Amino acid sequence: GAGVSQSPRYKVAKRGQDVALRCDPISGHVSLFWYQQALGQGPEFLTYFQNEAQLDKSGLPSDRFFAERPEGSVSTLKIQRTQQEDSAVYLCASSLALSRDRGVGYGYTFGSGTRLTVV
């Protein structure tokens, strides 16, 4: 597609419920990132994929968070047993850049995010 698509746009979950958030990156984009943005804060890094390989998951806040990108395109962020502190906007970003590239792609294209509210 023309941009990064995220679904659902809004999600309300009861505490303890599992949720799955989807990201459709721009076709052909190698790199995919997930960020968590709490209200009034800047986005915080969660995890990074290069194609289907999850190369960095150091930002995942707990083992309740799990991300996958099995075919190197669509990615899913899953949160198990949601807690109130998980309430945030979850942003996905993709990039074409694979190596040192001072042309196209060293900036990232972001989706509009999923706003998760845990009640």
Place this chain on the structure above:
Amino acid sequence: AQTVTQSQPEMSVQEAETVTLSCTYDTSESDYYLFWYKQPPSRQMILVIRQEAYKQQNATENRFSVNFQKAAKSFSLKISDSQLGDAAMYFCAYRKETSGSRLTFGEGTQLTVNP
């Protein structure tokens, strides 16, 4: 670890006037990128301008320009001839040159444009 600091939680400007948003960062790297992103209520992060650390010349994109001071680790954004559509949250961001590096964001500055 890299950090990015935006010391102005809120700024306001009159339409057609000029405003400058401040950003400082901390890194031990010599090669990196700096960005300013705009986030309107739609939540999508929109790239406003980027600067490569190896370039001494300040980046410019139409009404947007930066003042990049590498030694001082300062990266301010100047918006000239402000328009109502410029109202948004602005984030300063840093990333290392290495492929796949994450973006590190500041806390953001909420810009209001008054008619």
